[in-house]
Amino acid sequence: MAMFAALVLLSGLVVPSSGHLYTDSIRPSFAASYTIFIDNGGAFLQSPNAAFRAAISNNPNQQLPQFYFSVIHSSSDTIIWTANRDEPISDSAGLLLTPTGLVITDDMDRTIWSTPSLESPVAFLQLDDSGNLVLLDRGNVSLWESFDYPTDTLVMKQRLPVGVDFSAGEYRLLVTAFDAVLQWNGMTYWRLSMDDRAFVDSNAPAAFMSVNGSGLYLFGHNGSTVVFMVTLSPVDATGSDFVFAKLGSNGKFTVSSFHGKELVQILQLPAEDCRIPSICGTIGLCDRDKTCSCPSGFHNRIDDGCVPIDPSFTLPKACNASNSYGDKTSDHVSYMKIGDAVDYFSIDFVEPLSRQIDISNCQLLCSQNCSCLGVLYGNSSGSCYPIRNNVGSIFSSIFGLGQEYFSGYIKTMSQSSNVDLSSKTGVGRKFSVTGLVLLSSSGGFVLIAIVVGILWWRRRKGHSGAAVVRLGSKNSFSAEIDLLSIAGLPVKFEYEELATATDNFGMQIGSGGFGAVYKGVLPNESVVAVKKITNLGVQGKKDFCTEIAIIGNIHHVNLVKLKGFCLEGKQRFLVLEYMNKGSLDRVMFDSESSVLEWKERLEIAIGTARALAYLHSGCQHKIIHCDVKPENILLHVGENLNQNLQVKMSDFGISKLISPEQSNLLTTLRGTRGYLAPEWLTSSGISDKSDVFSYGMVLLEIVRGRRNFTIQLQSNGSDHSPLSAPKLQRLYFPLLALEMHEQKRYMELLDPRLEGRAKSEEVERLVRVALCCLQMEPFRRPTMSNVVRMLEGSLPAGWPRIESLNFLRYYGSSYAEAVTTSTDGCNGLSEFILDSDHPLDNC
Structure with a gap:
């Protein structure tokens, strides 16, 4: 408390008298802690209707005195938003409101949490009647809103955009363009569309999710088109003044309403508790009466779930650089049976390792992949499903959606090579291709015949399932097994x-x-x-x-x-x-092509941004494209002229797949000159913000309709005499865009071929978003998810920092010199100079 008090005195911040609860607004400079507002339970600001309060308080579900800055629904004591939910503070640590934003510091004066950089100084902090905490400037323009940074709770009038993080512990809700999925450690275990009350109302892509008393909704980009919904009974929330959706750390996604003095849960997804991946811990069996037990041969160990009773067997962890195993390890892979007629959450969402295979080869496929920790084997179809990366709970097939019964086997490791694994595993034992073939000559021929039969069957099926290789060498069987072990091959x-x-x-x-x-x-x-x-x-x-x-x-x-x-x-x-209109560069830069209208350009800009946002944060594996340019943006128009333009990114999958931990380690120079972010050229760490920079370059080209760097002929003579010697005029459009932005002359940047056929506010929005993407420091660039929101208008377009764009003044000249002297630029430049029909605008 002494440290916080000293900071308050030095900074001139105001500490109000204890017990004063603000209603209208709070101005900088302001300081708060639980100790200061202890008479109000840590609350210092409430909404005008008194429905919500902002407080520094202890989470009632925790026994330790750990404090958080939260927004709370007062009547139900429901926490709807928390700033520092992963880093609690003490009762004496403080919240500071300054002209630069909100800051939470600990007892050592270290910043625990803060709002991002804002466009203008803060004048007020308000909590509105919907529970949204808002920072405003002098003109009452919103600078920051808690609704834009959801945690694990969605309330009425709040939007959860596509791709925005919404998580609790190991669980995550991800809103996509056509559904919403629940994930555990990156693995899907439920989709909103699987609920009996869900139905599709439109084929348009969704932009955000919202909740009210009648249901959960996915709305389109216009905010009124219902794409998808899960309806609730009208009596569930009738008369309720507070309805909210919440993702719990237990994996349950619920919708609740507050009636009088009682919270009533009106929806739970998944409806069956046993479908929650960790409901019974590792390998725990969730029975039809929702009780948890361990399979035969396992016992419960505190914090570890179910483990083998025999201590000589251990459960392996998913592979990484330090624990991947192979033939050189002394461990021996075996399989312990965990039950018949069992099911697992991931079966509905992943492709099997293989189909029409016996249990021995199913286990062999798993043994060759250290991310595979067990298998579920379909007794009737021969399908082999992996249990990958993390082992969750299993459940009785009575809860399954299909008719297939599976037998479950979990991989174990043994240090002893003399253990009789058959007694422990049923059919499980250590396998190798050589061992299988050498069991007996007849057995070897039978096995090869089975594989040949499988390959023939797949060829007759017409390229379905996993990849197929020809049996033409002594290694062909091993090659087939290797390729079969890769799930999801097209x-x-x-x-x-x-x-x-x-x-x-x-x-x-x-x-x-x-x-x-x-x-x-x-x-x-x-x-x-x-x-x-x-x-x-x-x-x-x-x-x-x-x-x-x-x-x-x-x-x-x-x-x-x-x-x-x-x-x-x-x-x-x-x-x-196949995309029948080809790439954007051909459509936009070819002088013989018809001019792209402004509406089409907006569609292209937003569609490309959505694609990148999905690659960065929407799919299981984070993907950095590394080569965003018009050549990789493809267009398609249907035979019906009324069909909308389709915009799709290509070459995304060939780029390097990296995890978030590896993203700052990628420094290999790739991409295309003219679209590369500064960090490429300085060998700094490459991240998804490098794609953002490239996108900003493309966005400016969409506005102008020409390459960002052009070389045009300009006559020296005022009379345009043939004797006047032509000279080159270089134009670096990003620099011109910066200069026009400083002068607020956005319409002068528009493609002259459009002859003004564009809304000035939309041109301004695209230019400002593009310049925000081009800021030199990667952390200042917006995420692609926020770019989508700014382009769609659901988030105000940012104001780029001029000092972060000054590099364009020399970056452009350096690039211009490189292009005009490099053989990678416009080959045969002198020939173009002598030909007046070629203005060098397509270099």
């Missing part, structure tokens, strides 16, 4: 099929850094784009297939869909959906 095409489809690769429609692209027509008459990969960093068939499997499972309306692949020898191809 259709595998043979080289001859693609050669036929593309007229022997004679219909080239494009080229890029990874190879040429050909148009192809498959036997079913579907048109595809076949991309030949000639410059890929991934080495080895299995590494290539692993990345392909991940790409194939990424689905978004603004991302080009991967339909299949080809892998034969050194030949590698991707089979992608």
